[in-house]
Amino acid sequence: MKNKLVTSLLTVSLVSGLVVNTVNAAVIGDDYPAQLKKAAPDTLVDNWTMYNRECVSFVAWRLHAINKFELPIGFGSAVSWGAQARAKGYQVNATPKIGSVAWFAAGHVAWVADVKGDNVVIEEYNYNYNHNYHQRTINKRDVSGYIHFKDLSTNNAVTANTTPKPHTNNTTIKVGTTVKFTGVYQVNMVNSVKNSVASDRLSGGKSTTLNLIDAVPLDETTSSGAKSGNQVLAVGEYFKVNGRYKVLAVDPASNGIKVKIGSYETWLDIRQATVA
Incomplete structure (x- = not known):
């Protein structure tokens, strides 16, 4: 790839x-x-x-x-x-x-x-x-x-950036569930050293280093989700997450799920995930 x-x-x-x-x-x-x-x-x-x-x-x-x-x-x-x-x-x-x-x-x-x-x-x-x-x-x-x-x-x-309320609707997602992320997300943070990005929407709040996503499985897109650009992601640009990922941990208090995308484990918002 x-x-x-x-x-x-x-x-x-x-x-x-x-x-x-x-x-x-x-x-x-x-x-x-x-x-x-x-x-x-x-x-x-x-x-x-x-x-x-x-x-x-x-x-x-x-x-x-x-x-x-x-x-x-x-x-x-x-x-x-x-x-x-x-x-x-x-x-x-x-x-x-x-x-x-x-x-x-x-x-x-x-x-x-x-x-x-x-x-x-x-x-x-x-x-x-x-x-x-x-x-x-x-x-x-x-x-x-x-x-x-x-x-x-x-x-x-x-x-x-208030603390999110516990999520109660997506009760089917638990440790071991395979999920996918079908949204279009804007880059709010980058880490060039780790070749990774984060999106506040996908993080469920202001992104930190816990929310970094390996850029390799991502596609740069327009805001409407059409693949475009030079595939070099920068702050303000948009992307989609390719692939399906197994949930490694769930934190109901923060609406967080841990998955491994590419080379890195990351915490993302359970509300952005759907069962694959």
Whole structure:
């Protein structure tokens, strides 16, 4: 079989295993991952290829953790976010919404935590170039535009990476059962050394090293599941898992099952598996 590879700009997976409590749509506080905020500015690269403790890295994290939206790779400098968002089909206008991105054309982005009439509460990193967390209230007209990737409802609570409830429906899967994974999964983490990837959806939450999957049995696909690309997987790309696998262990409390895919054993979400 032709060896499949992974590629990444990341030096390490930097936002693993963080748990954030359920919150209402309002100021959340500094939930930026400890690995990123404790390191010196611009010394680490996050899962969206942004340097740590920059405004863009914080907003990419917040979109992931709260909005459940994965910022496409390549947004880069905040100066171009408005134009890039429009080019990709996202709405950019003068109307702030909770969970939208406040974009300043001079080169800054922030996350909209609340809207109060003409005032907007924003959370951000690197305000005044100090590379730290900050929150403030501004007039909504002070912003060049609001980018609407995946806004939040003002009436709904939002959750980021909470502990899953025990799975009760798929009782036929147990140790020794042969399963397959038929979904299309997005790459959220790579490990070039082990030639492996992980998907938050397939992991059942934010991926860690326990969820790495050998890339060899995987096919790179489009988001709809059609095989395509150069078969070199990178963060943001999509894949399908080929083959059938015997369940080696089951952890009901976390909805986890252990299987061996290729050369490595890995923990995946039982809800993504079906009996083969």
